[in-house]
Amino acid sequence: MQLNPKQKDVWETYICEKPKIMVCSGAKRAGKTFVLILVFLAHMSKYEDKGLSFIIGGATQASIRRNVLNDMEDILGKELKLDKTNAVEIFGNKVYCFDGANADAWKKARGFTSAGAFLNEATALHDMFVKEVISRCSYQGAAVFMDTNPENPAHTVKTDYIDNDGQRLKSGRLNIKAFHFSLFDNIYLDPEYVESIVASTPSGMFTDRDIYGYWVAAEGVIYKDFNKEIHYVQSKDIKVKRFVKYFAGVDWGYKHPGSIVVIGEDDKSNLYVLEEHAKQHEEIDYWVDVAKDIKKRYGNINFYCDSARPEHVKRFRREKLRAINADKTVVSGIEEVARLFKLNRLYVVEDKVKLFKKEIFMYVWNENTGEPIKKWDDVLDSIRYAIYTQNKPARRRERAK
Ligand SMILES: Nc1ncnc2c1ncn2[C@@H]1O[C@H](COP(=O)(O)OP(=O)(O)OP(=O)(O)O)[C@@H](O)[C@H]1O
Ligand SMILES: [Mg+2]
Structure with a gap:
């Protein structure tokens, strides 16, 4: 399996620096989720057969299946079937899948001690849920991996994590590392597919966010392409x-x-x-x-x-x-x-x-x-x-x- 240069950067940062929180934000189809699934699996493999708990958070159970579990199955080459508690065993540890879009979703993660979490589409999750999951990752060496498309720059995912890129803990360990992806970073996408996405994405905010991956505010006239x-x-x-x-x-x-x-x-x-x-x-x-x-x-x-x-x-x-x-x-x-x-x-x-x-x-x-x-x-x-x-x-x- 080959990683594109931006994904390699993410992978190497995980291997060399082991940040506590890693955030990949940017364009759609840029390869953010894919590389973080790899990193998350690598992270879990370090705790093989320890019987620990890990968390996957997504907006809904369906989006967790679509965005995370399907690619994870391909990488692992085995079926991931959730049990009655929406958990699945990977490398001898339990991975709990929580839907985190609603205001009371954080309660699901209450009382947990986790060695790591993957938060998919972080801006689609409730801020309280994101914060609860991070605070649950208290096991020695625990790490949190987040991916998201950009939204309004005032969003807490941006202000609380991405804007603190490079922050270190007292121990010297890197606390937060943020990566920015553009559509063109995913060099393995079919060029014709990229061309068609660019041609069909509306000008202004949609292009800035979905193609270039920038956290821009929506501004000005809405239908900018009307001529x-x-x-x-x-x-x-x-x-x-x-x-x-x-x-x-x-x-x-x-x-x-x-x-x-x-x-x-x-x-x-x-x-x-x-x-x-x-x-x-x-x-x-x-x-x-x-x-x-x-x-x-x-x-x-x-x-x-x-x-x-x-x-x-x-x-x-x-x-x-x-x-x-x-x-x-x-x-x-x-x-x-x-x-x-x-x-x-x-x-x-x-x-x-x-x-x-x-x-x-x-x-x-x-x-x-x-x-x-x-x-x-x-x-x-x-x-x-x-x-x-x-x-x-x-x-x-x-x-x-
Ligand atoms: N290094 C790679 N090797 C093979 N396939 C890859 C690689 N990186 C990404 N892909 C594939 O490219 C597609 C887009 O990647 P991914 O889902 O990670 O994008 P994303 O940035 O999370 O997009 P979105 O914002 O739409 O969720 C997926 O089908 C994924 O399986
Ligand atoms: Mg994704």
């Missing part, structure tokens, strides 16, 4: 397209405008925002009429709805409209829409939208929270709900490849 010269098309251009599917997105609103958009997919998998209906101070009866009119013209299509008003969703269903609760995961949904603009696979019929034209340039990140500012988002939210939910099965298929 009115490219992404606006006219009704007359649309007539020649062959549409294979239509669907709609619904964002309920009264004080703010409510909105319904209709999206069409052509035979080349390009999406077109075909219609925008945005209006303030309208009751549900109005939106039922709009949706029924859409149904009359496009057929019995899916309406992906904001789930915040279940009574409106129910009303749509009573009216025999195919109302489906949308997946509203904010940043991932934005990333999906932004990716389609970047790839020039999402277009907007300029003469059929109005509020969109303002929102697309006014919708901005809140630098402090890393979430969008909840203004100028009414039409954009309905587009996001529709596309993110509609594309869900395709995303799952892609991930499974």
Whole structure:
């Protein structure tokens, strides 16, 4: 097995300096988890048959399986089957797998004495859990290995560990060592794969974090790749397209405008925002009429709805409209829409939208929270709900490849 130069650096630091805490942060697919699994195994092998406890922490049991145990099985060449307590035996020691995303997750690690821990996707774990696990690693020579993608620079993984890179204990032992990975560090990835990731990652924060591995705050306009010269098309251009599917997105609103958009997919998998209906101070009866009119013209299509008003969703269903609760995961949904603009696979019929034209340039990140500012988002939210939910099965298929 060959390590890339950045991974070698991590490995050699472990062998030579044995830091108490090692953090690998950076780009997706850069090889962070892989090298830390190796290091973690090497670490455990030093305590062979001692009957000690080790910890693997991840957001969920499923993510631990997907991100850590599968690669570990490949490296060890044996199946790792968890017992009833979510533990598995490796090198004559017990490795406990804890899901650590929630505020009370730290209690799972309470009372433990551990000789080492691997924390996967550390920013997806609760800060209390991370700190509890570190304090549980009290056995002589214990070490903690963390990997993560970058997030907001104010995140505790950055401020409490990465920013203390090089810190030493009184004994002189290195306490914290941090490594930064970019996508280009993983020289064993297929160059075509790297090229396609770069081409499909939205500009700005997503590229800075996912490709270059920087801890940057989200700032400025959200849909940076929207280009009115490219992404606006006219009704007359649309007539020649062959549409294979239509669907709609619904964002309920009264004080703010409510909105319904209709999206069409052509035979080349390009999406077109075909219609925008945005209006303030309208009751549900109005939106039922709009949706029924859409149904009359496009057929019995899916309406992906904001789930915040279940009574409106129910009303749509009573009216025999195919109302489906949308997946509203904010940043991932934005990333999906932004990716389609970047790839020039999402277009907007300029003469059929109005509020969109303002929102697309006014919708901005809140630098402090890393979430969008909840203004100028009414039409954009309905587009996001529709596309993110509609594309869900395709995303799952892609991930499974
Ligand atoms: N030295 C290596 N030899 C062989 N395969 C490797 C090596 N390093 C990484 N890989 C493989 O490359 C892929 C990406 O590596 P890894 O999962 O470690 O990336 P990551 O930085 O943790 O990415 P993410 O942020 O997406 O979790 C994995 O399929 C892994 O098995
Ligand atoms: Mg990983």
